[in-house]
Amino acid sequence: MKGLEFPVIGTKVKGLSRRFDLSDPKERKQYFEAKVGDEIKHLKEFLEDNTFIAYFLGKKNSGKGTYAKLFTEIFGEDRIEHVSVGDLVRKVHGEWDDFSKSPKFDELKKLYRGYISFDEAVETLLSRSTKKLLPTEFVL
Structure with missing residues (x-):
């Protein structure tokens, strides 16, 4: 996606000091909206007409399934297929x-x-x- 930068570091949002309970799905949604809401919007628009394949590689119990579930939560079950x-x-x-x-x-x-x-x-x-x-x- 030309013109979009997704930095790996520096996720602090100026002026945002609120703490979120990431075990609560509603708060998790608010957290991602506050931190990367624009990026999620752009990715959702991209996925309307395009596909994307991601592979999560890591040691056993390193969080691959957790991240896949978060992606599914954000982008929807109709967009994500998780194969373990x-x-x-x-x-x-x-x-x-x-x-x-x-x-x-x-x-x-x-x-x-x-x-x-x-x-x-x-x-x-x-x-x-x-x-x-x-x-x-x-x-x-």
Whole structure:
């Protein structure tokens, strides 16, 4: 968006000394309106005719889901689609027994073209733990 600057630092607003309770959705809305209301307005206008993809990357429990929820709250559920890799992996793992006995399993095995072998991907899924991160190749 030409002509718009979104500085990463310096979010203090001159003349604004009020404190906001960010755990209250109404106060959160007032907070964002006071801090970045114009920018939000411009982004909403941009999203009327355009699309935008954002990836939140960070360590486990670093706030990616929280930020995604804030974006959804600000821009609306019709504008934001949140895909959590962790939720996706947990769901697939939880449904694996039934899936592995279905025709879709055979189709996946036949069509699979990953960075690691199919058997290695399955082993990675089934032996995953909360102590060790999944390899990037598995996620891809």
